[in-house]
Amino acid sequence: TNPLEGQMWYNNTTGTLKVYRNLGGAWAAAPSINVGPATQREAVSPSIASTSAIMCGGTGPGVSPTNAGTQVEDWNGTAWTVGTVMGTGRRAFGASSQTDTAAVVFGGNPTMATTEEWNGTSWTATGSLATARQYLAGFGSQTSAVSAGGYTPAGGAQTLVEEYNGATWTAGTVLPASVYSFTGRGVSETAGFVLYPTPSPSKQYDGTSWTDAGTLTTARDGPGL
Numbered sequence: 001t002n003p004l005e006g007q008m009w010y011n012n013t014t015g016t017l018k019v020y021r022n023l024g025g026a027w028a029a030a031p032s033i034n035v036g037p038a039t040q041r042e043a044v045s046p047s048i049a050s051t052s053a054i055m056c057g058g059t060g061p062g063v064s065p066t067n068a069g070t071q072v073e074d075w076n077g078t079a080w081t082v083g084t085v086m087g088t089g090r091r092a093f094g095a096s097s098q099t100d101t102a103a104v105v106f107g108g109n110p111t112m113a114t115t116e117e118w119n120g121t122s123w124t125a126t127g128s129l130a131t132a133r134q135y136l137a138g139f140g141s142q143t144s145a146v147s148a149g150g151y152t153p154a155g156g157a158q159t160l161v162e163e164y165n166g167a168t169w170t171a172g173t174v175l176p177a178s179v180y181s182f183t184g185r186g187v188s189e190t191a192g193f194v195l196y197p198t199p200s201p202s203k204q205y206d207g208t209s210w211t212d213a214g215t216l217t218t219a220r221d222g223p224g225l
């Protein structure tokens with residue numbers, strides 16, 4: 001009854017996720033970010049009213065791919081405000097958040113394993129990934145997150161999955177196939193999904209296993225969600 005935009009349900013019987021979206025809206029122009037054009041993998045909160053999000057890291061004018069930025073901006077539904085920079089510059093990283101005051105970012109390019117948490121004001125370094133990688137997907141919350149797939153210079157595309165409890169990472173169930181440059185979304189490490197960059201089905205994760213879900217209508221790399 002009276003669902004809110006962005007709410008998610010998991011059906012234990014069918015093993016499927018459902019997300020409520022109001023399809024009656026339209027896209028409208030909004031204020032630009034302050035730092036300038038960037039290519040970045042950002043931590044974005046699934047706000048019920050599109051009024052709270054953060055964007056961080058990436059590359060842009062004057063920032064080379066091997067020297068990724070640390071910039072952070074916060075969105076309040078009206079404007080972007082520059083926030084406290086990250087401790088480690090990165091792009092093509094994984095991220096997980098449920099609000100713009102509780103996010104976690106991990107991995108990234110240059111290939112790294114470092115993890116940082118955001119509390120709305122500052123960043124704090126925490127437990128590193130077991131395997132450093134870039135172009136990985138992430139989903140969940142700050143205390144129950146998943147890092148999936150990714151790329152390493154030595155091993156190429158990965159099936160690796162790690163789960164985060166707010167302090168440390170432990171091994172999870174590997175993906176059915178090696179993949180990188182993709183995205184994920186979910187409320188915790190037991191209720192999330194990833195979108196593959198090919199016509200193969202998206203994959204749902206229940207904390208134990210991966211199952212096929214719907215197939216994207218148009219295949220594409222690095223989609224936003």
